[in-house]
Amino acid sequence: xxxxxxxxxxxxxxxxxxxxxxxxxxxxxxxxxxxxxxxxxxxxxxxxxxxxxxxxxxxxxxxxxxxxxxxxxxxxxxxxxxxxxxxxxxxxxxxxxxxxxxxxxxxxxxxxxxxxxxxxxxxxxxxxxxxxxxxxxxxxxxxxxxxxxxxxxxxxxxxxxxxxxxxxxxxxxxxxxxxxxxxxxxxxxxxxxxxxxxxxxxxxxxxxxxxxxxxxxxxxxxxxxxxxxxxxxxxxxxxxxxxxxxxxxxxxxxxxxxxxxxxxxxxxxxxxxxxxxxxxxxxxxxxxxxxxxxxxxxxxxxxxxxxxxxxxxxxxxxxxxxxxxxxxxxxxxxxxxxxxxxxxxxxxxxxxxxxxxxxxxxxxxxxxxxxxxxxx
Ligand code: ATP
Numbered sequence: 001x002x003x004x005x006x007x008x009x010x011x012x013x014x015x016x017x018x019x020x021x022x023x024x025x026x027x028x029x030x031x032x033x034x035x036x037x038x039x040x041x042x043x044x045x046x047x048x049x050x051x052x053x054x055x056x057x058x059x060x061x062x063x064x065x066x067x068x069x070x071x072x073x074x075x076x077x078x079x080x081x082x083x084x085x086x087x088x089x090x091x092x093x094x095x096x097x098x099x100x101x102x103x104x105x106x107x108x109x110x111x112x113x114x115x116x117x118x119x120x121x122x123x124x125x126x127x128x129x130x131x132x133x134x135x136x137x138x139x140x141x142x143x144x145x146x147x148x149x150x151x152x153x154x155x156x157x158x159x160x161x162x163x164x165x166x167x168x169x170x171x172x173x174x175x176x177x178x179x180x181x182x183x184x185x186x187x188x189x190x191x192x193x194x195x196x197x198x199x200x201x202x203x204x205x206x207x208x209x210x211x212x213x214x215x216x217x218x219x220x221x222x223x224x225x226x227x228x229x230x231x232x233x234x235x236x237x238x239x240x241x242x243x244x245x246x247x248x249x250x251x252x253x254x255x256x257x258x259x260x261x262x263x264x265x266x267x268x269x270x271x272x273x274x275x276x277x278x279x280x281x282x283x284x285x286x287x288x289x290x291x292x293x294x295x296x297x298x299x300x301x302x303x304x305x306x307x308x309x310x311x312x313x314x315x316x317x318x319x320x321x322x323x324x325x326x327x328x329x330x331x332x333x334x335x336x337x338x339x340x341x342x343x344x345x346x347x348x349x350x351x352x353x354x355x356x357x358x359x360x361x362x363x364x365x366x367x368x369x370x371x372x373x374x375x376x
Contacts, residue, residue, distance in 0.1 A: 004067070007029050007030075008066070010027045010063035011024060024050050024215050025214070027217045034190070036206050036208070037192070038196060038208070039196075039210045040198075040238070050212070051163055059074065082158070082159040083161070084161040085161075085165045086164075087164040096132070097139070098116075100147050101154055125183060126146040127146075141169055145165055153184055161195075206222075207222060208223075211238060230373065233294055233367040236296045240298055244297065246335070250291065251289050253268060253269070253271070254269050269283065279361060285366065296366070299339055301363035303341075307360055308359070315327055315354070316329055318350075324340055325344075325345035326341075337357065
């Protein structure tokens with residue numbers, strides 16, 4: 001039966017010689033029962049260590065882990081009713097697909113008839129019924145990983161842990177397996193925790209995304225919340241492809257530096273100034289007048305034909321991606337600026353040319369000097 005996973009102030013330190021490395025630093029979160037949560041973040045941020053602690057393969061240095069009401073912090077893996085699938089496919093080469101899927105059940109003493117019933121059900125869900133009598137060497141990488149997932153499925157775990165199970169597969173197989181994993185989740189009564197580098201996987205499959213930064217919890221929310229309301233510039237620059245543009249600006253008051261045209265805000269209002277634009281933000285940043293801030297704008301929200309607020313961008317490279325194109329450019333002040341536009345950009349924008357890009361006030365984030373979000 002699916003169970004909620006609670007991490008309360010979980011820290012994991014590794015000691016090598018005289019140095020201590022904090023791999024996971026005071027992480028608290030609750031993954032609701034039956035949901036699909038994905039840990040993402042750059043290499044070394046603590047994803048696998050957290051997963052291994054949930055599995056019982058590592059013990060936290062401090063903090064507690066609960067499944068529902070049960071404290072599992074010190075329970076060995078076999079007493080947690082968890083199943084795990086790893087990046088490297090671990091099938092027994094001398095056993096058929098059927099035997100591989102059923103192996104975990106066999107060692108737990110489940111009789112043959114029961115085993116076969118569950119194997120057939122797993123095979124049907126994962127669409128490998130016609131592969132059951134083959135040997136692993138006869139299967140493609142994607143099929144082999146389905147067999148490994150089948151082995152986890154038949155164990156009927158409360159918690160299913162998946163550590164980068166698709167990272168060795170090509171893009172097409174990944175896309176197919178994403179669908180299979182979601183179907184598997186729907187068929188199972190389990191809470192799923194998934195680890196990946198790939199934010200597309202995180203955004204498309206999960207109910208919740210856990211973004212870690214250097215062992216800390218950067219944000220834990222439904223995927224679209226990370227996109228629409230990032231808790232810091234780190235989150236904004238991690239989620240989204242290409243990364244969010246970040247423009248160095250300053251906060252002024254309109255009365256301090258009146259705008260010649262008189263169109264950029266009422267007297268006394270705060271404005272974010274830089275790169276040739278003056279963006280009025282009301283009183284929201286009055287505590288930050290005179291400070292350097294970072295304006296974040298997603299490449300999808302910058303329009304190559306101008307907008308309510310605009311800035312000059314010099315084109316460096318135009319990258320056609322089929323249905324759309326990315327213009328990689330730079331502002332006059334030297335900040336990188338990417339714009340996602342339609343595929344005809346290749347003909348319209350040539351390297352070395354300058355164009356006027358526009359954006360709307362509702363589409364920006366403002367971050368303080370230490371990355372905290374000041375304004376959406
Ligand atoms: P990746 O995406 O590369 O797998 P990750 O986000 O999963 O990275 P972890 O594997 O959890 O990161 O590692 C977090 C940090 O802890 C890293 O700096 C790593 O070097 C360190 N670490 C992990 N396991 C150990 C260990 N057994 N002994 C010492 N340090 C470790």
